[in-house]
C-alpha cells in the first residue's frame with residue numbers, strides 16, 4: 001500500500017509534529033508557574049489547558065498507531081536527557097556572559113557601581129547554572145521516592161526524609177536537594193572500612209580470601225600485594241566477582257578478577273610501575289556484609305612500601321585496622337612501630353596471631369602471652385591477641401573471631417552513623433521550617449514579618465555582613481582552586497631544591513669519616529617530598545577551616561538556617577598519595593670520594609655533577625608523577641570540602657534572596673498549605689524515635705538532637 005519513500009515522508013513529518021508538540025506543551029504548564037518574564041498571557045483556564053494536553057496525547061497515539069500499522073520503524077537518534085540538559089544549561093552561561101561589564105560597555109560607559117552591579121548579577125546567575133550542571137552530574141537524585149521506599153534501616157529517618165522531600169518539591173526549595181540526596185545516599189551505602197596490615201607474607205591476603213569466601217586475591221611466599229585492594233559486597237549473590245582498577249593519571253578500568261595479579265602483585269607490577277592507586281573487587285558473598293569494605297594492603301617491608309606511614313597514606317579512610325603477627329616469625333620492631341603508628345593515628349586496632357596452625361597449643365599460648373607482654377611493655381597497650389589460621393581445622397578460629405569481634409563492631413558503627421544522619425536530618429528539618437516561616441511571614445504582615453525584614457533590611461548591615469562572609473568563602477575556594485590549577489608550576493624549582501639538598505647530603509656523607517652527620521640520599525628526597533605533600537594538605541585544611549568558620553559566622557549573623565560545620569570539618573579527605581621512590585633506590589648509592597671534601601667548593605661541584613648525571617632524570621620522573629598524584633588528590637579533596645559548604649551556603653543565600661525580593665506568588669491557598677506543612681514538620685520532629693530506639697524530645701526550633 002505505502003512505498004518505502006512514503007513511509008519515510010510519514011515518519012519525518014511525525015517527528016516534526018512531535019517536536020512542535022514538545023515545544024508547545026510547556027506553554028500549557030506555564031499557568032502553574034507564572035513568571036514576569038513570560039511572553040504569553042495565560043488566557044487558558046486550567047480545564048482548557050488540560051483538554052489541549054489530552055488532544056496532544058491523542059495526536060501522539062494516532063501517529064504511533066499509524067507507524068505500527070504500516071510497520072514503519074522509528075529510527076530516532078536518542079540522546080540522554082541529562083546530557084541535553086547539561087549542554088543546554090552550559091549554553092545559558094554564554095547568554096549570561098552577554099551581560100558582563102565588558103559587553104555592556106558597548107552600550108555606553110559603566111561607572112564603578114554599575115560595574116559591580118552587573119558583575120554580581122552575572123555571578124549569581126552563573127552560580128545557579130553551575131549548581132544545576134553539578135546536580136545533574138552527581139546523579140544523586142535518582143528515583144528518590146523509590147530509593148526511600150527501599151531503605152530498610154532507620155524508619156523514622158526515612159519517614160522524615162519522605163516528608164521533607166515532598167515539602168521541598170512542593171515549594172521548589174532546590175537549595176535543599178543536595179543535602180537530602182547526600183543523606184539518602186549515605187543511608188543507602190553506609191561504609192565501614194577494615195584494613196588488614198602486617199609484614200610481608202604474614203598471611204593478609206589469605207585471611208581476606210578466607211573471610212570473603214573467595215580466592216580472588218593473589219597470595220604467595222614472596223612479597224605479593226603491591227597495591228591496596230578493596231573487597232566489597234557484589235550483587236547479586238551467586239554471580240562472578242568483578243574488579244575495577246584506578247590509575248594515577250587515567251580513568252578507572254574494569255578488569256577480569258583473574259587478571260588481578262597483573263595490577264596488584266609485586267611480580268607483575270614491580271614498584272607499581274603501572275601507577276595503580278587502588279583496586280576494588282566486588283565479591284558476591286553472603287559473608288561480606290553490606291557496607292563493609294575489607295582492604296588488603298601491601299606488606300610492611302615489601303618494595304611497595306617502606307613503612308606503615310606510607311601504607312596508611314594509600315587508604316582514603318580506615319575505621320578499623322587488623323594487624324597480623326606471623327606465628328612463623330617473632331614479633332619485631334616493624335610490628336611494634338606499625339601498632340604505634342596506628343595508635344597515634346587514632347585508628348582502633350585488632351591484633352591477630354596469623355598461621356596459628358604452625359604452633360602447638362602450648363606454644364601458641366606462650367607466643368600469645370609474649371606478644372601481649374611486649375605490647376604492654378613497649379607501647380603501654382593492653383590488647384587482646386587472637387590466634388587465627390586459614391588452614392585445616394584451625395580455620396574455625398578465624399571464622400569465630402570475625403563473627404564475635406568484627407560483626408558487632410560493624411553494627412555499632414552503623415548505629416553511630418545512623419545517629420549522625422539523624423542529627424543531619426533534624427538540622428535539615430529546622431532549616432526547611434525556617435524557609436516555610438519566611439514564606440509565610442511574607443504573606444502576613446505582623447511580628448514575624450517585622451522580624452525578618454529587620455534582619456534583611458533595616459540599615460542593611462546584617463545583609464552586608466552575610467554577603468561579606470559569602471564573598472570571603474568564595475575567595476578562599478577560588479584561591480584553593482588556583483593552587484590546584486597551578487600545582488605543578490614550580491616543579492622546576494622544587495627539583496632544583498631537591499638536587500641541591502641531595503648534593504649537600506652527598507658531601508656530608510663523604511665527610512662522614514670526620515664525624516659529621518650523614519643522611520641516606522633516599523631519606524633526603526623523601527623528606528622534601530613529604531614537605532610538598534604537607535603543603536597540599538595545608539591547602540585543604542586551610543580551606544576547611546575558612547569554610548567552617550564562615551558557616552559558623554553565617555549562622556550567628558543571620559540565623560536563617562542551621563549550619564552543619566562537621567560535614568566540612570569531617571569531609572573524607574583521602575590519605576596523601578604514596579611517594580613511590582622505588583625506581584630511585586638503585587641510583588641512590590652514588591657518592592664522591594672522601595678526599596674531595598678537603599676542598600669544599602670542589603666537593604660540592606663533584607656531588608652536583610654526580611647527582612645531575614645519575615639521579616636527575618629518574619628523580620624528575622618521580623617528582624612529576626608525585627605532583628600529578630598530589631594534584632589529583634587536591635582536586636578530589638577540595639571538592640569534598642567545597643560541596644558540603646556550597647550546599648549549605650546555598651540555603652543561606654536563598655533565604656536571603658527570599659527576604660529581600662518580592663517574587664513569591666501570594667495566594668490564600670498557599671498560606672493554608674504552608675501552615676499545614678509547618679505543622680507536619682513540627683509534629684514529625686516533636687516526638688521522634690532515634691535509631692537507637694530511645695525517644696527524645698526535640699527542643700522546638702532549636703535542634704537539640
Ligand SMILES: Nc1nc2c(ncn2[C@@H]2O[C@H](COP(=O)(O)OP(=O)(O)OP(=O)(O)O)[C@@H](O)[C@H]2O)c(=O)[nH]1
Nearest residue numbers: 200201202203204205206219220223224225299390
Ligand atoms: N601455615 C599457614 N600458612 C599460611 C596461612 N595463611 C597464609 N599462609 C601462607 O603464607 C604465605 C603468604 O601468604 P599471603 O596471604 O600472600 O601473605 P600476605 O601477607 O598477603 O603477603 P604480602 O602481600 O606479600 O605482604 C603463603 O605461602 C600462604 O600460603 C595460614 O593460616 N597458615
Ligand SMILES: [Mg+2]
Nearest residue numbers: 204205224225
Ligand atoms: Mg598479600
